[in-house]
Amino acid sequence: MLNCCGLVSEENEPVPLKSISVQLQVKDHVVSVSSRQQYVNEEERPLEAVFVFPLPADAAVCHFSARIGEQEIVAELQDKQSARDQYDEAVSSGQQAFLLEESDESWDVFKLSVGCLSPGQNAVITIVYVMELSVQADDALRFCLPAVLNPRYTPAASSAGVPEVSSACVIPYTLSLSVDVNLSAGHRFDKDVELLLYYENTHHPTVVMEAGASEAQPGSLMGDPVLMISLYPEFPAVIMSSLASQGEFVFVVDRSGSMGSVMHHGKDAQMRIESARDTLLLLLKSLPMGCYFNIYGFGSHFESFFPQSVVYSEDTMEEALKRVKNMRADMGDTEILQPLNHIYSQPCHPDHPRQLFIFTDGEVWNTKEVLDLVKSHVYSHRCFSFGIGEGASTALITGMAREGSGHAQFITGTDRMQPKVMESLRFALQPAVDRFSVDWTLPEGVTVDMLSPPINNLFQGQRALIYAQLKGQSSGTTRAAVTLNYRLKDQPVTDQLQFTLKPKEDTGWTIHRLAARSVIRSLELEERAGGADAEAIRSRIVELSVQAGVSSVHTAFIGVNKDSKQTVKGPLLQRRVPVQSLFRQSAPGMRIQEPEPQTDPLLQLVSLQKASGCWELNTTLADVFGKTEDEVTNHRPAQVDGSVWATVLALIWLNTCRSDDQIEWQFVAMKAASWIRSQKRETFIHSFIHSFIHSAFSVS
Incomplete structure (x- = not known):
């Protein structure tokens, strides 16, 4: 280091x-x-x-x-x-x-x-x-x-x-x-x-037009008007509840020495690696039966739980959970390219789109090389990224999500990792907005150049900003329009936005410069991809950078x-501004001693759930409820199987005792409800729930 x-x-x-x-x-x-x-x-x-x-x-x-x-x-x-x-x-x-x-x-x-x-x-x-x-x-x-x-x-x-x-x-x-x-x-x-x-009406698309600089050459990016279109689609509740049951989920966890530091400096702060372990528990319990999964840990080297992704079952889930409990921040320094290259080299499973969940505190040095790799596999791999703790690289975290058509989350201060990660899992299991097209209604003499890369997909919670340059002059009308077309769960959506070709003068040129930045970033990615025109691309970057x-x-x-x-x-004294490391660094192979954490009852309950979605009726489950085994068993109807009864009790406990944390347990609850329905006991069970809540399972 x-x-x-x-x-x-x-x-x-x-x-x-x-x-x-x-x-x-x-x-x-x-x-x-x-x-x-x-x-x-x-x-x-x-x-x-x-x-x-x-x-x-x-x-x-x-x-x-x-x-x-x-x-x-x-x-x-x-x-x-x-x-x-x-x-x-x-x-x-x-x-x-x-x-x-x-x-x-x-x-x-x-x-x-x-x-x-x-x-x-x-x-x-x-x-x-x-x-x-x-x-x-x-x-x-x-x-x-x-x-x-x-x-x-x-x-x-x-x-x-x-x-x-x-x-x-x-x-x-x-x-x-x-x-x-x-x-x-x-x-x-x-x-x-x-x-x-x-803002009010946050999901309403908008268009902002900015006049060009009067001293700039007409036809150049800074000399022409530039538009910024904001698209932030709203996903109806019916879409939010539509979850896929297929997929391959690969969890990539930073295990470098920096992950041994605390999430924040407040009271009872978890270690970063400890929070990652708890999050993996929730993720593993929330996956749908029949999907594929694997877990990677990386530092100076990397290791995977399985040689290749395996089918999600009770046996593979339990094996993975045993290894999760032993994960430590003991793998030295941070090299993320090695595990990514290995993952991308693995053949994908048909009809099971591969989605990566990458957890890191952002201490990598070769950010641009990482982003190039993610971008080159965007059509077969989607990437969700999580920046852990203060100081995670925004370039790395947001860049991996952007280039991998995923979603980025930052866990800072007293934020809990679990709700943010489970939110991203919901995105991973939901359909996306796709089949984008942009149509323009412009007066004669005016043309448009798109400055932003094309949009492939937008997922719930994502917003796209689209930049475009208007060229030429209109001798007649100053009214124009842009129409956004896309598909949301097989339903076509059309939004038309009106704007004027005579914007107010703006000396800030914020939108022009961001548009130029978008073009420059695309050119930089193209340059690093190699090719005979590298020098020409470099010259174009310098020209556009200086112009804008x-x-x-x-x-x-x-x-x-x-x-x-x-x-x-x-002679000059050369000085560099002093800075402070926010973590204690471990040498490669050194094991950091971590205190034994106090188990959250929610995580304890989730840890007891089977991969199929059910719970077993036993003393350990009763302890989570704060009851004895007899107290939870005595009210079980004779016709109801012990596992069905235990699963009903778990759902009641989640909804009554941890309703504020629903985003964390929503998937385990959905699996549990689905399992109960598969037992063909749903109607019978409903007749007991109301009386049970008011008797044997009263809560404060």
Whole structure:
């Protein structure tokens, strides 16, 4: 594991980051973020500082400037190598210079180099970025200001050029966040800041049109109007209750040393690996009979429970549960490509679509390579991803779900993993919106170029933002329309959206820049796929990045203070901003001692259920209910089998004692009800339930 890095004094004290101020402007489903960071050189010699920090994975950086005293330096976006050369030349000649560049390995990591700060000198850095707001399970739009970036594990052979990063929470600076509200003074930025926005008519599609820049060339992306279409389909209750009984489910669990840390720093916090074990219990009990499944654990190496996926049965489920109980965070560092390559190499089972559930705290170094692999298998594998704990890489977690047509979830703070994972399982078992098409009604002389990749599927809880560029001029009407066509469980759906070709002037160009970011990301994926046109693709990325003013892997922001009256003389101290590891790291093969957890009665009940969906009537089940075996047995009608009675009692307990946790036990309950129906005892049992609730099974 890499050591912590950062900007430190000779006494190992953190310097010079003093404050961060953040302002947000929300527009429909997107946001523009302006972040100001103040640095001070408190040392007695000139300083070169390197600050590695996180940004959201889908952020498009579109402005970078620095103020030194009264001097404002606005950086230009250039080819990355050219920008690096200019920076090195300026610093070596004693000029002040600033360089902001995106990591070659991960979209959510940026490196800021601050060159030639004189002793006692202040520098205020301003970074502006735009991004899409993600949709949450309750239809809220979520903005997250990352505070934590866990260290990325890097194999020794691949360490060159990978930034050493971690949490900035130990640095004693202040944070101000302005979104019509301000955080109190002294707020400690030791965890992500989240903002949830709720709109009316959340499932109603919308279209927003943004005028082009007047100084840009007509016909270019920035010179023409750009549209953003938001599609967030609503799934009726009948669709939500329609679950598939087939499929292959592969659960891939991070078992690196970082998974031995706690989920949060509050009271009674679980270890990450402990929460993963509990979640696997729920998943295994919730799978439908006759499907296929397997479980992988990975770290420096990987292992699978079975050589290949097996049919879900009582025997295979019990075997898997025994191995789940022994899972520990003891597999060293994190290498996720190996298990993914192995999974993708396995032949798929006909009529059983393969779906991956990947659990990790996001400490991988080769994010882009992982996403390329996931994308290349999207037509045969769907991917659900779960970021565990503060600092999980948004680029990795959201990227795997996006490229794998799945769903991403983040488990942070005091969030429980189980309800979020079971929500994703419901998505995996539900039909999807498919067969998308977009039709345009435009006046003569106006054409449209689609800037977003085509949509294959949308699942419940997913939202698509579609970008399009309008070209040409209309001499007549300014009215136009776009029609969205898709299918939801074999039912055709059509939405038509009206808009005008004369939008209000907008100097922010948020939508233009996000559209450019979408095109750039597609080009970067195409470039990494290889081919004879790689150099042409690279040139197109640089051209579009510079034209739109948004960052890319091949460009960087460079600013040089050429008006400075004096140069900085003497050797520079190079400092890196100190950061703190949020977990204790174990060596490969080391077993972390974990405390024996207190068993949740819900998980205890679920653990007793058979794969078919029934429970057995015994003392262990009675203990979950807080009853003796005699108390639950004496009220059993003589004509009712013990397993049928036990299953009825379990369903009653779930609905009366744990109704608030229904999302966690919904599938085990569905299996139980289905099993009772198969016993042809349903009508007889119903006659006993009401009286039983009010007598032998009273609950507080």
